[in-house]
Amino acid sequence: MSEQARAVTIREVAAAAGVSIGTASKALNGRGKLREETRARVMSAAERLGFRPNTLAQGLLAGRTYTVGLVTCDSFGRFSIPVMLGVEDALGAGQISVFMCDTRDDPIREQHHVERLLARRVEGIIVTGRRTEPRPGIGTGLPVPVVYAMTQSTDESDFSVIPDDLGGGALAVRHLLATGRTRIGHVTGPRRFEAARRRAEGAAGALADAGLPAAGEVLFGEWSEEWGRQGADILLRAQPGVDAIFCGSDQIARGVSETLRERGRRIPDDVALVGFDNWEPLAMGCRPPLTTVDMNLGEIGRVAAGHLLQAIGGAPRASGVLTVPCRLIPRESTRGNPADPAAASGGTP
Amino acid sequence: MSEQARAVTIREVAAAAGVSIGTASKALNGRGKLREETRARVMSAAERLGFRPNTLAQGLLAGRTYTVGLVTCDSFGRFSIPVMLGVEDALGAGQISVFMCDTRDDPIREQHHVERLLARRVEGIIVTGRRTEPRPGIGTGLPVPVVYAMTQSTDESDFSVIPDDLGGGALAVRHLLATGRTRIGHVTGPRRFEAARRRAEGAAGALADAGLPAAGEVLFGEWSEEWGRQGADILLRAQPGVDAIFCGSDQIARGVSETLRERGRRIPDDVALVGFDNWEPLAMGCRPPLTTVDMNLGEIGRVAAGHLLQAIGGAPRASGVLTVPCRLIPRESTRGNPADPAAASGGTP
DNA sequence: ATGAAAGCGCTAACAT
DNA sequence: ATGTTAGCGCTTTCAT
Numbered sequence: 001m002s003e004q005a006r007a008v009t010i011r012e013v014a015a016a017a018g019v020s021i022g023t024a025s026k027a028l029n030g031r032g033k034l035r036e037e038t039r040a041r042v043m044s045a046a047e048r049l050g051f052r053p054n055t056l057a058q059g060l061l062a063g064r065t066y067t068v069g070l071v072t073c074d075s076f077g078r079f080s081i082p083v084m085l086g087v088e089d090a091l092g093a094g095q096i097s098v099f100m101c102d103t104r105d106d107p108i109r110e111q112h113h114v115e116r117l118l119a120r121r122v123e124g125i126i127v128t129g130r131r132t133e134p135r136p137g138i139g140t141g142l143p144v145p146v147v148y149a150m151t152q153s154t155d156e157s158d159f160s161v162i163p164d165d166l167g168g169g170a171l172a173v174r175h176l177l178a179t180g181r182t183r184i185g186h187v188t189g190p191r192r193f194e195a196a197r198r199r200a201e202g203a204a205g206a207l208a209d210a211g212l213p214a215a216g217e218v219l220f221g222e223w224s225e226e227w228g229r230q231g232a233d234i235l236l237r238a239q240p241g242v243d244a245i246f247c248g249s250d251q252i253a254r255g256v257s258e259t260l261r262e263r264g265r266r267i268p269d270d271v272a273l274v275g276f277d278n279w280e281p282l283a284m285g286c287r288p289p290l291t292t293v294d295m296n297l298g299e300i301g302r303v304a305a306g307h308l309l310q311a312i313g314g315a316p317r318a319s320g321v322l323t324v325p326c327r328l329i330p331r332e333s334t335r336g337n338p339a340d341p342a343a344a345s346g347g348t349p
Numbered sequence: 350m351s352e353q354a355r356a357v358t359i360r361e362v363a364a365a366a367g368v369s370i371g372t373a374s375k376a377l378n379g380r381g382k383l384r385e386e387t388r389a390r391v392m393s394a395a396e397r398l399g400f401r402p403n404t405l406a407q408g409l410l411a412g413r414t415y416t417v418g419l420v421t422c423d424s425f426g427r428f429s430i431p432v433m434l435g436v437e438d439a440l441g442a443g444q445i446s447v448f449m450c451d452t453r454d455d456p457i458r459e460q461h462h463v464e465r466l467l468a469r470r471v472e473g474i475i476v477t478g479r480r481t482e483p484r485p486g487i488g489t490g491l492p493v494p495v496v497y498a499m500t501q502s503t504d505e506s507d508f509s510v511i512p513d514d515l516g517g518g519a520l521a522v523r524h525l526l527a528t529g530r531t532r533i534g535h536v537t538g539p540r541r542f543e544a545a546r547r548r549a550e551g552a553a554g555a556l557a558d559a560g561l562p563a564a565g566e567v568l569f570g571e572w573s574e575e576w577g578r579q580g581a582d583i584l585l586r587a588q589p590g591v592d593a594i595f596c597g598s599d600q601i602a603r604g605v606s607e608t609l610r611e612r613g614r615r616i617p618d619d620v621a622l623v624g625f626d627n628w629e630p631l632a633m634g635c636r637p638p639l640t641t642v643d644m645n646l647g648e649i650g651r652v653a654a655g656h657l658l659q660a661i662g663g664a665p666r667a668s669g670v671l672t673v674p675c676r677l678i679p680r681e682s683t684r685g686n687p688a689d690p691a692a693a694s695g696g697t698p
Numbered sequence: 699a700t701g702a703a704a705g706c707g708c709t710a711a712c713a714t
Numbered sequence: 715a716t717g718t719t720a721g722c723g724c725t726t727t728c729a730t
Contacts, residue, residue, distance in 0.1 A: 005492040007470060009723060020701045025725055029407045033699060033728095050492075056405050056414065057723035065405065070449070075434060083704045085424060088451055097469060100419075100449040102437055119401045121356060143356050143399075206655060225634035251630060258636075281600060281631075285574035287607075358707060374709055381710095382715060406707035409722045496715045 003199040008051045015107050017045040028053065068308060069099045069117035071110065071138065073151065074130035078279065079297060083128045083150050086301020094309060096123075107136075115137050124308040127151060128301075131195050132162040145311035149304035150297065152321055159318045161304040163295035165195050168326035169202025172246045172274045172293050175328050177206070179335075181244035181272050183215040187231035187256055188248025191220040199276060203246055215239045223248070228255020236263055243271055244334075250275035250282045250292055257286055257333070288332030300324045357400045362563050364680045366394040377402065418448045418466035420459065420487065422500065423479035427628065428646060432499050435650020443658060445472075456485075463487050473657040476500060477650075480544050481511040494660035498653035499646065501670055508667045510653040512644035514544050517675035518551025521595045521623045521642050524677050526555070528684075530593035530621050532564040536580035536605055537597025540569040545597050547623060552595055561614060563586040572597070577604020585612055592620055593683075599624035599631045602639055606682070611637075620684040637681030 004156065019042060023084035026032035027042035028051075028213035045051075059065045069241050070087060084100070091098060099122060101113040117125060124144050129135065129151025137153040137218055138146060148211035152160035186203050189196040200218045207214055216239045221227035228247065235242060245260075247253035257267060265271045267288060275283060278294035311317055363373035368391060375381035376391035377400075388615060394400075408414045431450070440447060444570035448471060450462040453685055466474060473493050478484060478500025479692035486502040487495060503510035525533050535552050538545040549567045556563055565588045570576035577596065581604065584591060594609075602624035606616060614620045616637060624632060627643035660666055 007467075007492050010725095011723075021724080022702075022726080023700055026700090029725080035699065036700080052464070054470055054723055055465075055468045056409060056470060057706090058725075060409060060723080061725055062406060063540065063706070067448075075430070077430070081424070081426070081430065084449070085451060088449075092450075095465075097448050097450075097465065099446050100433070100437075101415075101441075101446075102434060115401065116404075116444075118356075119404045121403055121405060229636075251634060254634065285600060285603065287578075291679055359709095360707075370707090371709080371718070372716055375716090378709080384715065387715080406722090407709075409707080410709055412722070458712055 005050070007054070007278065008046075008049045010051065010053070011049045013042065013046045013049055016049060017042040020135070065121045065123060065151050066095055067097050067099060067120065067122050068305075068312075069101065069113070069120075069122040069125040069313045070135070071101050071103060071113055071117070071125060072128045073103050073105055073110070073135070074128060075102055075104060077130055078277075079130045079150050080128040082297035083301035083304070086298035086303075087126055087149070087305040088301075090302045090305035090309065091296070098143075098310075110138060111320075114142075118143065121157045123312045126304055126308060127153075131193060132165070133194060136228035145308060145317060147304045147308045148309070149300055159307065161300050161307070162321060162323055163297075163300060164323035164325050166202040166205075167196035167323070168276065168293045168295065169199035169204075169246070170206040171202075171326055171328045172199075172276070173203045173206035175291070175330065175334060176244040176246065176272055176274060177210050177212075179268075179272060182212055183239065184212075184241050184246060185215040185219070185235045185239060185242045185243045186246045186248070187219045187221065187228060187235060187252055189221065189223040189227075196220060197314075199248055213241045221252075223251060225251050225258075228252035228257075229259045232256040232259035236260075236265075244273070245271060246274045246276075248276055250279045250290060251275045253290055253333075254282055254286055257290070261287075267333050268335050275333075283329075283331070286333065288335075291331045291334040292329050294327045294329050296324050296327055356403070357398045357657075359400065359402065362391065362395045362398055362400045365398060366391040379580050389554075394593055395460060397479050406566040414472060415444055416446050416448060416471045416597060417471065417654075417661075418462070418469075418471040418474040419477065420450050420452060420462055420466075420474060421477045422452050422459070422484070423477060424451055424453060426479055427626075428479050428499050429477040431646035432650035432653070435647035435652075436475055436498070436654040437650075438647070439651045439654035445658075459487060467492065472661045475653055475657060476502075480542060482516070482543060494657060496653045496657045496660070498649055506512050506668045508656065509670045510656070511670060511672055512646075512649060513674050514547035515554075516672070517625065518548035518552075518553075518595070519555040519640045520677045521548075521625070522552045522555035524640070524679065524683060525593040525595065525623060526559050526561075528617075528621060531561055532588065533561075533593045534564040534568070534584045534588055534591045534640035535595045535597070536568045536570065536577060536584060536601055538570065538572040538576075538601070538614065540623055542572075545569060548597055556564055558673045564591045570601075572600060574604035574607075576599050577601035577606075578608045579604075581605040581608035581612075585609075585614075593622070594620060595623045595625075597625055599626045599628045599639060599641055602641070602682075603631055603635055606635055606639070617684050623683075625680050632678075632680070635682065636683075640680045640683040641678050643676045643678050645673050645676055663690065667691065 014021045027039045072080045103110040125146045127148045134152045134154045137155045137158050148160035219231045275290045275292035278292045283290040283292050363370045376388045421429045452459040474495045476497045483501045483503045486504040486507050497509035568580045624639045624641035627641045631637040632641050
């Protein structure tokens, strides 16, 4: 029906208001000395024509683009999405827009995207990933600052923001200890993942601090429900007296919970359960709802973006790794204390 | 350590090569008539200095920006992410970059983002959402084409691309019929969701085509595992002879599968199970792995982006709703035929 | 108080 | 074959 509307230039606004382009610019930006009447005339013309100043042209002049690139290697997955939201939070306020690109884990594609972003004169780049495995940087000597979020660069002069997996593991175990558990097992992902090792390490540390032995070896396996089912079987056979299990992911915890139920162990009465990730659809779907460790992914994104803004603003370039604390989300799977039936019944005062 | 490198302009390249700016431009773009030697000199200078043509300046001249905006109301969630990947696929090839913005379901924020995108002179906008509920459009008479993907505008003159929920429901039921099931129940999400109603309608249609009655009423409820557990209980009580259950989502299917197991029904031997969404972590974690309907979200994104490109290229503006077919992903939860033990054992020829 | 002109980085048309 | 110039949309001196 209606014709495709065209973008309106300041030239057209000036013409409509019967003033020069320069005057129109001043009126629109509240700069310079103008008669009130002129200013109003320009404003109303701009309003009427639906004028929107061209950010690109403004930037060309200012030598800025007010854009940053977001390169993700997680196919916009589970982990990088909340990070992105945090990034958007921190940048959106500063009128900075975000170009998104996904690498599909392909280094060629990644390089391609970086080139494209630089050609667009982004003022900085954020690289996000899945889990926190170190990865080669996207390049050295780039003309803009780069921050890695939820992934780390193998180059130590780069700057990375990742969750505090060590602290997260400790958080989980201290929570279990606080609810009266003493025989705590750990089922987690593959040993080759730094995240798995760090969480296990944090858990072990918290147990040691309490002067307690772990319930058996750490069971490294896969990041899957299936492994959770198997791992729980192995653990129950080796340590029948286990009264709590800390899992390296919510998916693993789901598998563990299934096996526990099938072996007739009640959660949390007989065995308490803690996951990791706070992946809500999984954690809330668990029976009972799963206590878990949240990595504060949004905060990681905000922190990363904040640092990028600093760097863009000329702050000395940071390097190394910054960790963001995790947060425990208590739910029913750790309610109560087996040594204290009153607490175990919950709720009633 | 190293100083922040600066972006290199064509002026610097020209100076380094000892030619004029115009000559440098020609050399770099392979235009005009130049001596081979000159061209080589410019190229090598550009190479050495790390010159990247400023896309914005090029665009300023061409009157284009080679960018589109992606507005999502799904917090980059489950559904919009694969759509985004499809969009990136289709646009990336055309050297078009994507600005991403998330509305957090806040109309004010949304309007804000749209304004910002228009000020950046994006050449088009894609709006993605969660599920396919109709929603008010982002504005009328906008200066650029808009396409809705995985959501639809209430304005019929807008153009939307959504999955064929009706066909998806039929697909699921026809698959169950093909494996020999005849008493098929349906547990799904809230009746207020068009997607739930359409899937149920498609399922009912396929049953009718086969001349079979449904196993009981459609059970509308919530999009949750918990409802899946309850729904299965209700269904088993009302229709003890049910031999297959089609679920409106994989989450619901997970809940249904739990109840089935607890009631001693084997999957797929006693009851076959089909989900919807193909949310892999859930579907693969199910025991046994879940047959489900995939909405081809990536394809939806590609189709939407393709249409946007057409519109940007000047094609007459499309309107109405385009549906993309769903695809059945067969897994263990529907393996075999209860009336045919040979087929039930699977694999062996 | 308003207008004219330069310039941001680049390309295309025209001049040499 | 190479150089010069105008201009994309805008802001900012500097004249008037």
